[in-house]
Amino acid sequence: MPRPGFVLDVDRSTPPMLFWHGERFSLERLPADRSRVIYPAESFPGLEDPQSAIRDALENPLDMEPLRALLHANMKLTICFDDASLSLPKMRRPDSRQRIIEAVLDLAAEAGVDDVHIIAALGLHRRMHDYELRHVLGDRIFDAFAPNGTLYQHDAEDPENLAVLGETDHGEVLEINRRVAESDLVVYANVNQVAMDGGWKSLVTGVASYRCLSYHHNPESLQNTRSLMDRHHSALHHSIWRLGKVLRDSGPKVFQIESTINTDAFPSPFDFLSKREWEWTARDRMTYLATAKTLDRMPRRAARKIFHGIEAPYAMTGVYAGFTESVHERTLEDVYRQHIVEVEGQTDILTLGVPFISPYNPESIMNPILVMCMGLGYMFNMYRNKPLVREGGVIIMTHPTYRDFHPVHHPSYIDFFDEVLADTTDPAVMSEKWEKRYAEDEWYRHLYRTGNAYHGVHPFYAWYWGAHGQQWAGKVIIVGGDPTAVRRMGFTPASTMDDAFELASDVVGRSPSITHLHVPSVLVADVK
């Protein structure tokens, strides 16, 4: 039985804590008697037979007929799936999506369905490379569908292939992929790594247009999202659920399949990452030292290649199918069971070790905007009820925050950093003043549609993702970050953790209480 997550109060005997620092690690000693570390639960065991669990879910769906009964010859069937932003790191083959889609295709074949399209629901993310599609879907699906053009990627900028399905009572227009809109049945194959994922968000963001996404991917929604991991207190999710209702009432029949995974993110020799520091064996310490020293000496590009080459030994822990809302509630129960750690009260400081990866840089570079997005967006939002740090407190992140961008994947991020952040770091101001120009820039549009670039507006969305954290914190400090890049984002650079605590004292005094969110793996702090 895996041990649950827990809160460690730091005393003089507590060893230094592991912090991610991009493609490197550091061990940081936290002040005794006023620091605590939130540890995630140990990884849950995977399903013994995922294949039969999937088949069982398809035969016994929640609040819908079995998939077999929904399939018939001469129908239009569209299968959508989560893109390369999930899972992080990418899971070992076979990916859960491959298992699910293969099972769906088997049933479709039995029913004589021959009009099947498979669409990567990437929203405004970059198009996946063919090798990524093969990794997620497997060779069999790729080879059967890609050559004849029935496996493709959603294009949010193709007006011919978008359709309006209706409008919410808030005036939000649901505009989605035309093939999806006109299908007799849409099956969605999801990987739910965190509580933010899944539900109506899968289709309503994954196959939507920019116009449709802009109703909820905006500063106002994100600043009122408390938190991204708690959809009942998230303005973003409220909007998405309203659009989901339009989809349910006016759109095609949707058969949602959601799967959860455990938290086995790193294979050997990175096992020490998922252990608690005081339980490290001599071998773990040696491995840590050897790994850390090697990474320190290695060119950043080489270290990046190693980390992005990692295939996580994730195992499927659950799979549910049927009506989207019913499925998602069950999924969330499973996700929370794995991730929730109960925590008493807030502290003055929250420390976060920011890793080499975020949902928006698979096989790519963690540029400064993504550091902000990962730290203040994802990691800060790993809470229910209230944030781990008090309002006006200090968030300290560790990351090199190098001014380095992937020119193919993130072309508009470079301009966003040079132009927009030089002008303002205020999400509302940049939204008003700059967003439209980037969203409608023909070059970005061309690169998004034909290359492997994130949509021109995407750096704005990444920035808005951190809007709540940015608004909440009295000061944000990045330890070991490139000072110019850190200052450009409106944050404070610090050379060491002690230096950061010293800088934080201007805001929270000389003896602040501190919470460290231990990463990996994933947890959601339920703060009482």
Add this chain to the structure above:
Amino acid sequence: MRALQVQHNVRRFGAARLLSVTSPKASARIAPVHLRNVDDPPEPAGLGWSKVTTRLAGICGSDLALIDGHASTYFEDFVSFPLIPGHEIIGELESGQRVVIEPVLGHAARGSVPPWESAAPADGDDYAHLVRGHLKPGIQTGFCCSTGGGWAPWFWAHDSQLHRVPDDMSDETAVLVEPLAGSVHAALMATQHTNHHLTDTESPIIAVLGAGTMGLGAIAAVRGALPNARIIAGARYPHQMRFAKGLGADVVAPGDELSRAVRRMSGAHRIGASLSSGAHATINAVGDSASIALSINITRPRGAAVVLGMPGDTKLDLTPLWHREVALLGAYTYGTEHIDGADVRTFDLALALAERIDAERLLSATYRLDEHVEALAHAASAGRRGAVKIAFDLREDH
């Protein structure tokens, strides 16, 4: 008189050139420029010569190129040694009238027939007069051994070169008039070329590379000539960025971000190293190979790239020039501008511009002639040291 004199010494030019890469000060020391007692130059033959007492004389990039051996061999036949440099000059006539010098030694100064009656010294389409007549070869005051130059207590200037300085204009402002005239000329070349490619509702995009004196002047001149222009400036140092913004640039970017800034403003696509479209015109106030190549690549097809200031020996792939049909134009100096059907002297426009932008703020430091090593070193690293224009101050009461 004691003056800074440059002698033709190939070995010292070579040594100065080598040292200029690592140490501007050592380069200035080894260069064949010395403060020495020189014979007073005799009054040149012909009518209209006046003795001008130097008040301030600027140090130009072309002066530095000559001294540290970077100047093109093209000019070998257009200069005469030993020479006294200095062509950015505010001086005083024997009558007490302050004047700025339009330094080109044109037809009138050399006793030749001007190309038309009211032609400015640099006008015309035949440069034969530059090496003929009763003066030794020399394109300008400061490059001709017959007239002397501004890095001396006095020199000879022809009536055709004199422009009266308004009484309320400071010497510090007036010394910037000559480089600003060059900037105005380049700006007008760029804007006039731009007009051919614009729709009625379109605002032209002008990119200016380099934010030294001439680049900054070009920004201000474009802003004056085309108030609706969208100006993007490439600047390296923080003080240059501040000046560029203050003088009218809409967007200021470091040189390595300039291409992206032009792309954003023009809505172009990026195709390899070049843009699918770009600025209507580009003014290059840097002059090296990389910057000229960049200028061509960020100028829209059939636009113009104007090279302002003196370029050196450059190596360019001209394929983009050919493919984009970009006009690569040199902007050597100034003369007569044709604006809205009227002829205007560039210097008159520059005098007005100097006043409008309070050009005095661009003069960063002045030195006495005997501090020439420090002065030349400062001018050679002006950007890095937070400066714009360095000048010699020969006023007795300063």
